[in-house]
Amino acid sequence: MTHSSELEARKLSKRFPDGTTALEEIDWNVKQGETMVLIGESGSGKTTLLRLLNRLAEPSSGEIFIQGHPAAKQDPIALRRRLGYVSQDGGLFPHWTIHDNVCLVLQLLEWPIAQQDERFNSLLPLVNLDPIQIASRYPIELSGGQRQRVAVARALAADPPIVLFDEPFSALDPLTRHELHEQFLTLKTTIQKTMVLVTHDMAEAFRLGDRITVLKDGHIHQIGTPQELIDTPATPYVNSLIQHHLA
Amino acid sequence: MASTNSTVIVGSKNFLENRLLAEMFAQLIESQTTLTVKRRFGLAGTQICFQALTTGAIDLYPEYTGTGLVTILGESAKQDPRAVLNQVRYEFRERWNLWWLSPLGFDNSYALALRRDHAQSLKIRTISDLAEAAPTLKAGFGYEFIERADGLPGLKHIYGLKFRDVVGMQQSLKYQATERGDIDVLDVYTTDGRLAVYDFVVLEDDQSFFPPYDAAALVRGETLEQHPELSKVLGLLTQALSPERMRELNLRIQEKGDAIPQVAHDALRNLHLVKEPQAPSSITIKKPTSFLSYMWERRGPLLVRTGEHLGLAGIGLSLGIIVALPLAFMLERWRTGAETMIRLIGMSQTIPSIALLAFMIPVFGVGVLPAIMALWIYSLYPIVRNTFSGLRDAAPTVVETGRALGMTEWQILRSVRLPLAAPTIMAGIRTAAIWTVGTATLAAFIGAGGLGVPIVSGLQLADVDVILSGALPATLLALIVDGFLGWVERLIQPKGMEPSQ
Numbered sequence: 163m164t165h166s167s168e169l170e171a172r173k174l175s176k177r178f179p180d181g182t183t184a185l186e187e188i189d190w191n192v193k194q195g196e197t198m199v200l201i202g203e204s205g206s207g208k209t210t211l212l213r214l215l216n217r218l219a220e221p222s223s224g225e226i227f228i229q230g231h232p233a234a235k236q237d238p239i240a241l242r243r244r245l246g247y248v249s250q251d252g253g254l255f256p257h258w259t260i261h262d263n264v265c266l267v268l269q270l271l272e273w274p275i276a277q278q279d280e281r282f283n284s285l286l287p288l289v290n291l292d293p294i295q296i297a298s299r300y301p302i303e304l305s306g307g308q309r310q311r312v313a314v315a316r317a318l319a320a321d322p323p324i325v326l327f328d329e330p331f332s333a334l335d336p337l338t339r340h341e342l343h344e345q346f347l348t349l350k351t352t353i354q355k356t357m358v359l360v361t362h363d364m365a366e367a368f369r370l371g372d373r374i375t376v377l378k379d380g381h382i383h384q385i386g387t388p389q390e391l392i393d394t395p396a397t398p399y400v401n402s403l404i405q406h407h408l409a
Numbered sequence: 410m411a412s413t414n415s416t417v418i419v420g421s422k423n424f425l426e427n428r429l430l431a432e433m434f435a436q437l438i439e440s441q442t443t444l445t446v447k448r449r450f451g452l453a454g455t456q457i458c459f460q461a462l463t464t465g466a467i468d469l470y471p472e473y474t475g476t477g478l479v480t481i482l483g484e485s486a487k488q489d490p491r492a493v494l495n496q497v498r499y500e501f502r503e504r505w506n507l508w509w510l511s512p513l514g515f516d517n518s519y520a521l522a523l524r525r526d527h528a529q530s531l532k533i534r535t536i537s538d539l540a541e542a543a544p545t546l547k548a549g550f551g552y553e554f555i556e557r558a559d560g561l562p563g564l565k566h567i568y569g570l571k572f573r574d575v576v577g578m579q580q581s582l583k584y585q586a587t588e589r590g591d592i593d594v595l596d597v598y599t600t601d602g603r604l605a606v607y608d609f610v611v612l613e614d615d616q617s618f619f620p621p622y623d624a625a626a627l628v629r630g631e632t633l634e635q636h637p638e639l640s641k642v643l644g645l646l647t648q649a650l651s652p653e654r655m656r657e658l659n660l661r662i663q664e665k666g667d668a669i670p671q672v673a674h675d676a677l678r679n680l681h682l683v684k685e686p687q688a689p690s691s692i693t694i695k696k697p698t699s700f701l702s703y704m705w706e707r708r709g710p711l712l713v714r715t716g717e718h719l720g721l722a723g724i725g726l727s728l729g730i731i732v733a734l735p736l737a738f739m740l741e742r743w744r745t746g747a748e749t750m751i752r753l754i755g756m757s758q759t760i761p762s763i764a765l766l767a768f769m770i771p772v773f774g775v776g777v778l779p780a781i782m783a784l785w786i787y788s789l790y791p792i793v794r795n796t797f798s799g800l801r802d803a804a805p806t807v808v809e810t811g812r813a814l815g816m817t818e819w820q821i822l823r824s825v826r827l828p829l830a831a832p833t834i835m836a837g838i839r840t841a842a843i844w845t846v847g848t849a850t851l852a853a854f855i856g857a858g859g860l861g862v863p864i865v866s867g868l869q870l871a872d873v874d875v876i877l878s879g880a881l882p883a884t885l886l887a888l889i890v891d892g893f894l895g896w897v898e899r900l901i902q903p904k905g906m907e908p909s910q
Contacts, residue, residue: 243815253810257828257903267814300905
């Protein structure tokens, strides 16, 4: 089972020093090339799970495997450079140009400048941005949607096998969000990456996810495709989510 | 720190008569010996002067026997001048190896003075008379007088004095205050030349409360051993100055605006202790009519003072930056205990600057070093505080994303937090710079020079032009430094932080 999963969690728990339990003994996995959506209310543990994957947080107990290897045994810095990451507000460096922002990980990996430029130019069209027009601009000069697309390009720059998205579209207006959903789906088919996306928006989950993990109070209520969730909701909570969504 | 082989450091307190006496000592030593004299005048008060002497920061200064007895030794007042002199001589020699040379011949006692119209209408002649009328009168006393056992506290005890109101004032400004009728009673020095000018009556000390204050040179024993000629030379002034003579000399400085070195020189020449007349052109200040021409005339010395001032503030601030920046970085890294630490540093700001300067003296003596140390301590807090919060609050989500993308903490600090915090850090440095430039004016009180020198002497002379000649450049300096650092602050503002349109 280990070798077939790109990401896997075994009996994973996370308790905070203040006593709250964010995750309780969860077993969970993501297959290669799959887009897994984590959905839940705030406090459900979905963001904690994401942060445990790239070791921004350490588990209280249990294990995480990245491409079959225990995450705990890897250097966190090297690990993170192999995992793309897009945060809620993009997290672009405000004092860096778009070019420098996108090439951040390449720079950390010490790519030659010429290759960085080449990568930049081939990457931006993927997220529907004109590399020449935008290279020397600063984040503040872009719209929210543009900034988020830059953040996606930055996450993809070093061609990581896995990309993590922490509520990437939640701060955008509905029109822009819709547009980015479309682009996300196109991108998904072109780049074939394993992706984990955190959201609290059921519509987004249904639209983008190959499979969906429903989390509540640190427990997994159900893992399944959108259709499976609709057809056979595992718990009353999942059922209520579905009903609410379909209504 | 103490005198080297051929140098003697003469100190003085920060009032005119003491400066004049110190200047006379200095000129006398210069003309009668081969020694080089260094002057450290205007030290703030008895304690600072005395500490400077015991630590060897100065070799001698003019002191008064009564002050030695009551303020320094903490003894109660005695009336017999001879007994007081013998007691201080014995105690100072035994305890600190300090020597009182022979008295100069006048007793500059404290006394109370009352406006003549009050004295006449209320028929007050003695302090006992005053005690009855006191509850209707307002007193303006020097700060030292209000605290000293041989000042107000003792007076209250002996005479039962109780005034309607007591205002603490700079000694030299008191006479001016009386002109407006604000103040009815003053503490005065009996040798103050202005007693004759202003319409005040000195009240008789009918209970013999005030001890004798015979002026004499107080000298370190070590200095006398090294330079035995000093006691002979300074001994030339034994009983040389009568109270009347002293009043005259004081008045020349106070009211005519004559320069202290000139008055000192004249006094010595009068005693046939120096020969050649000093070239008047270099010394006499004929007061120009306007403030601007006064400034222009003083441009040379003022430029030197400005240089000293910038040096003091600049070194203090630089040391502050050197210590505060790494400290703030470490505190931000540890977090726990950081707030407590910063608050402790912040408490240094609540120490009044003149007190902080005074605390430095036992450790660093007087002069430039303690002043720089005090300025350094003052500059720490704003830099530590701003650097700490600047780093801590620098765009947390951006920092977190950098971490998630695989930046090391060092890379995040260098490429993200530091550039984003730079304007905040710079603002802290700017605050510290203005404080140090402002506070450096007080360095004059411990003999460190700077633009405070004209301010302090102006205060003693009660001469607004002289005060302004120090205060105005100091203010300008603060404005220029502020403007310059503001410009630097904008310069290091990272690009992309403001809308470009």
